[in-house]
Amino acid sequence: METDLVIVGGGPAGLSAAITATSYGADVILIEESFSLGGQLRQQTQLHANLPSKFFAERGTSLVKRLTSQLETPNLKILRNHTMIGAYKNGHIGVTNGKTTFEIEAKKNIIASGAAENAWIFPGWTLPGVMTAGAAQILLNREFVYPGKQVMMIGSNSFALEVVKQLYECGISVQAIVEASETILSRDQALLSMCKKNNIPFFLNSTIESVSGSGHVEKMTIRTSEGMMEELEVDLICTANGFSPILEAFQIMSCDLTHSEVLGGWLPTYSVNFQTSNPSVYLAGNAAGITSLGSILLTGEIAALSALESLQFISERDSNRKKAALWEELYQIETFFNKDTMLARLELVKHYHSERGLPLPDFVDPLKGEMLFG
Amino acid sequence: MINNKYDVVVIGSGVVGSSIAYHLSESKKNNILVVDKGFPMSGTSGSTQAWVWVHSKTPSWYGELSMYSAELYPFLERKIGDVEYKRTGGIAPFFNEADREGALRLAEKQAEVGIEVDVLNREEVLEKEPALSQRVAGATFCKLDGNVNPFRLVELYTKAAKKNGAVFSFYNQVVTITKKKDIFQIETDQDTFYSKKVILAGGPWSKDLGKMLGVDIPIKQVRGQILVTEPQSPFLKHTIGGIRQADNGEVLIGYSKEEVGYDKRSTLDIMQETAKMATEFIPSLAKANVVRCFSGIRVMPKDGFPIIGEVPEVRNAYIAAMHSGITLSPLVGTLMTELLEDGETSIDLTRFSMNRFDQMYSRISE
Numbered sequence: 173m174e175t176d177l178v179i180v181g182g183g184p185a186g187l188s189a190a191i192t193a194t195s196y197g198a199d200v201i202l203i204e205e206s207f208s209l210g211g212q213l214r215q216q217t218q219l220h221a222n223l224p225s226k227f228f229a230e231r232g233t234s235l236v237k238r239l240t241s242q243l244e245t246p247n248l249k250i251l252r253n254h255t256m257i258g259a260y261k262n263g264h265i266g267v268t269n270g271k272t273t274f275e276i277e278a279k280k281n282i283i284a285s286g287a288a289e290n291a292w293i294f295p296g297w298t299l300p301g302v303m304t305a306g307a308a309q310i311l312l313n314r315e316f317v318y319p320g321k322q323v324m325m326i327g328s329n330s331f332a333l334e335v336v337k338q339l340y341e342c343g344i345s346v347q348a349i350v351e352a353s354e355t356i357l358s359r360d361q362a363l364l365s366m367c368k369k370n371n372i373p374f375f376l377n378s379t380i381e382s383v384s385g386s387g388h389v390e391k392m393t394i395r396t397s398e399g400m401m402e403e404l405e406v407d408l409i410c411t412a413n414g415f416s417p418i419l420e421a422f423q424i425m426s427c428d429l430t431h432s433e434v435l436g437g438w439l440p441t442y443s444v445n446f447q448t449s450n451p452s453v454y455l456a457g458n459a460a461g462i463t464s465l466g467s468i469l470l471t472g473e474i475a476a477l478s479a480l481e482s483l484q485f486i487s488e489r490d491s492n493r494k495k496a497a498l499w500e501e502l503y504q505i506e507t508f509f510n511k512d513t514m515l516a517r518l519e520l521v522k523h524y525h526s527e528r529g530l531p532l533p534d535f536v537d538p539l540k541g542e543m544l545f546g
Numbered sequence: 547m548i549n550n551k552y553d554v555v556v557i558g559s560g561v562v563g564s565s566i567a568y569h570l571s572e573s574k575k576n577n578i579l580v581v582d583k584g585f586p587m588s589g590t591s592g593s594t595q596a597w598v599w600v601h602s603k604t605p606s607w608y609g610e611l612s613m614y615s616a617e618l619y620p621f622l623e624r625k626i627g628d629v630e631y632k633r634t635g636g637i638a639p640f641f642n643e644a645d646r647e648g649a650l651r652l653a654e655k656q657a658e659v660g661i662e663v664d665v666l667n668r669e670e671v672l673e674k675e676p677a678l679s680q681r682v683a684g685a686t687f688c689k690l691d692g693n694v695n696p697f698r699l700v701e702l703y704t705k706a707a708k709k710n711g712a713v714f715s716f717y718n719q720v721v722t723i724t725k726k727k728d729i730f731q732i733e734t735d736q737d738t739f740y741s742k743k744v745i746l747a748g749g750p751w752s753k754d755l756g757k758m759l760g761v762d763i764p765i766k767q768v769r770g771q772i773l774v775t776e777p778q779s780p781f782l783k784h785t786i787g788g789i790r791q792a793d794n795g796e797v798l799i800g801y802s803k804e805e806v807g808y809d810k811r812s813t814l815d816i817m818q819e820t821a822k823m824a825t826e827f828i829p830s831l832a833k834a835n836v837v838r839c840f841s842g843i844r845v846m847p848k849d850g851f852p853i854i855g856e857v858p859e860v861r862n863a864y865i866a867a868m869h870s871g872i873t874l875s876p877l878v879g880t881l882m883t884e885l886l887e888d889g890e891t892s893i894d895l896t897r898f899s900m901n902r903f904d905q906m907y908s909r910i911s912e
């Protein structure tokens with residue numbers, strides 16, 4: 173199979189890249205492991221605001237429909253139920269549907285493999301009834317199954333509170349939110365007041381000691397700030413311990429990795445064009461550092477434009493003009509709540525360029541002053 | 547605690563280095579240090595098929611060496627513990643009647659040194675191993691062949707050596723070796739060690755270690771790629787050419803040989819070729835899911851045979867570099883110990899000396 177561009181991953185980043193790339197006439201193949209498109213957006217029933225200007229605030233689930241409706245174009249081939257599992261000696265990717273495995277001869281690749289939730293390990297963590305917050309969200313919103321009746325949330329980031337809200341709204345009783353540090357991690361005022369309004373207790377300075385039950389979670393013990401042990405009856409324990417980029421596809425393509433706590437741990441190094449150390453591989457979305465939906469959509473667009481530029485579907489001048497605007501918008505959206513993610517991203521990009529003696533192109537100049545040297 | 551003066555420093559803690567350290571530690575006569583640049587099993591010993599394979603090793607003197615080593619395994623297990631050594635018997639199938647003649651010749655040759663190889667006809671092979679393809683024409687069979695768990699093997703060598711007082715230092719790369727009078731000064735990332743004797747057991751990196759002593763060690767790196775299936779219920783009784791089933795049910799499959807330096811990537815070209823070959827051997831494997839692949843770098847002396855002995859012209863420096871190090875490790879550890887402690891060995895090592903490469907071998911001029 174031959175094509176100009178192959179995109180691995182049909183989440184919001186991959187969809188955004190596919191829409192951009194096909195609109196310039198490039199032949200694109202989109203590979204998605206799942207039977208349906210949308211990635212982790214498929215169970216996000218919450219309203220997403222702070223999106224790029226061409227979008228409006230919308231539920232994740234309905235945004236999936238909006239994005240996929242823009243894909244009906246003859247120059248796009250979508251391979252659902254196909255997983256990228258390796259690379260050939262010549263550097264082309266190989267995909268499989270479980271029956272046949274074949275090569276895709278693409279001139280460029282964009283990998284938008286997303287992020288996975290980090291596990292949380294404590295005695296009893298393998299008992300049924302212990303799951304990540306995201307898993308509970310999938311059961312509830314995608315499978316329409318109650319994950320439990322009485323839930324304890326471990327972790328207090330915005331994602332944890334969002335899932336607490338969704339569980340609560342479906343009638344699941346929220347016993348408490350346990351947080352190891354002395355303050356609630358989330359700064360999201362709407363979510364914080366939701367917890368307050370519904371009298372959801374927080375155990376701060378507290379850690380999970382153990383979970384027990386016969387064949388299923390029945391009890392959990394937490395160690396509270398005073399060093400006291402508290403035993404609670406629950407049948408569902410959700411853990412929210414942050415996300416990390418999914419790296420297999422990058423490792424297969426021999427992309428260099430780096431480590432950034434703020435961006436979610438190990439991730440590929442990349443340039444201002446979202447190009448990795450392997451010149452044929454670009455990246456987008458949470459694989460390029462954990463961030464919010466608005467940024468995820470924009471990185472997909474920047475990666476696609478960069479790939480299109482190297483394939484000469486767009487002139488360097490036009491591409492730079494567009495990328496400048498996209499970086500500007502990325503800056504606005506990503507620094508809306510706080511600047512840490514953008515700073516870490518720019519640090520990573522700057523390092524990629526300085527290591528190779530590549531000047532940062534003019535279009536990041538507006539950011540340079542404030543972000544890099546300010 | 548890490549001292550800095552030793553009687554013997556072993557560089558490399560793979561199956562070869564750890565076996566030498568263990569066997570040498572048994573007499574407790576020497577202060578031994580083993581240094582490794584990586585973590586345990588980070589070299590070839592952590593990415594191997596791990597057969598203990600005798601029967602098709604030719605010429606017969608090489609087969610004989612492998613046989614002696616395989617015979618040591620049951621005793622080794624009694625000393626260091628369960629390394630999951632299984633003497634399953636080995637089957638090397640052939641699919642063409644024309645190959646029978648070669649098989650008979652092999653059996654005849656191996657018999658000269660006491661290795662019993664049977665040449666089976668189609669019915670006999672299929673009776674022994676019903677999972678093999680109906681297309682099989684025959685096979686050679688040797689009951690001495692088997693396999694081992696390489697992780698347990700190296701771990702238990704290491705544990706037993708530590709118990710005898712040997713010291714191990716990981717994440718500590720040797721950078722230079724200089725000899726001053728009769729003492730080797732070994733500089734690593736973190737330390738300086740002094741030692742009376744040094745043993746190079748650097749696997750695929752042996753060439754780099756040789757350079758530090760001004761010696762060219764004639765080995766090549768040959769990549770091998772292995773597929774691992776999800777656990778299958780036990781269905782393979784024997785170790786089969788290219789294929790074995792581990793204790794946990796996983797089937798390991800691999801045949802490939804590529805000269806690509808230290809590149810340890812897996813490529814789909816080879817994976818697909820390997821999978822195709824496996825299903826031709828054992829049709830029911832077509833239903834098995836492959837869950838993992840890995841590559842290892844074979845340590846391949848230029849002529850294919852082990853290099854064991856003193857490093858020419860550098861007194862008290864020794865080398866052990868070989869393919870099939872899993873099979874040979876019990877014997878190599880034993881022979882090296884004899885060489886260091888007694889100055890002579892129960893098996894003549896002349897054949898395995900680096901001097902055999904005389905034409906190829908050249909001293910790097912400073």
Ligand SMILES: Cc1cc2nc3c(=O)[nH]c(=O)nc-3n(C[C@H](O)[C@H](O)[C@H](O)COP(=O)(O)OP(=O)(O)OC[C@H]3O[C@@H](n4cnc5c(N)ncnc54)[C@H](O)[C@@H]3O)c2cc1C
Binds near residue numbers: 182183415
């Ligand atoms: C369970 C879960 C719940 C989440 N909930 C939220 C939330 O409520 N709010 C929030 O802001 N963030 C949430 N996230 C974070 C999530 O990463 C982002 O919301 C967003 O979906 C990331 O978009 P993406 O396109 O980068 O990746 P994803 O949406 O993860 O899409 C990646 C896609 O790539 C596919 N893929 C990966 N590897 C391969 C391969 N080798 N071959 C073929 N296809 C492949 C995957 O199947 C997937 O469809 C959640 C994450 C998880 C795991």
Ligand SMILES: Cc1cc2nc3c(=O)[nH]c(=O)nc-3n(C[C@H](O)[C@H](O)[C@H](O)COP(=O)(O)OP(=O)(O)OC[C@H]3O[C@@H](n4cnc5c(N)ncnc54)[C@H](O)[C@@H]3O)c2cc1C
Binds near residue numbers: 563591872
């Ligand atoms: C695919 C494959 C299949 C195989 N199948 C079999 C089989 O079925 N049966 C069999 O008997 N053999 C088999 N082999 C061969 C066998 O695995 C090797 O012969 C054996 O593992 C070599 O062991 P070693 O200790 O010499 O090397 P290694 O395990 O590579 O150990 C060398 C060690 O030296 C260290 N080192 C190197 N340089 C330095 C330095 N400068 N400073 C400090 N430390 C250093 C390395 O970190 C490494 O840990 C196979 C090999 C491959 C690749």
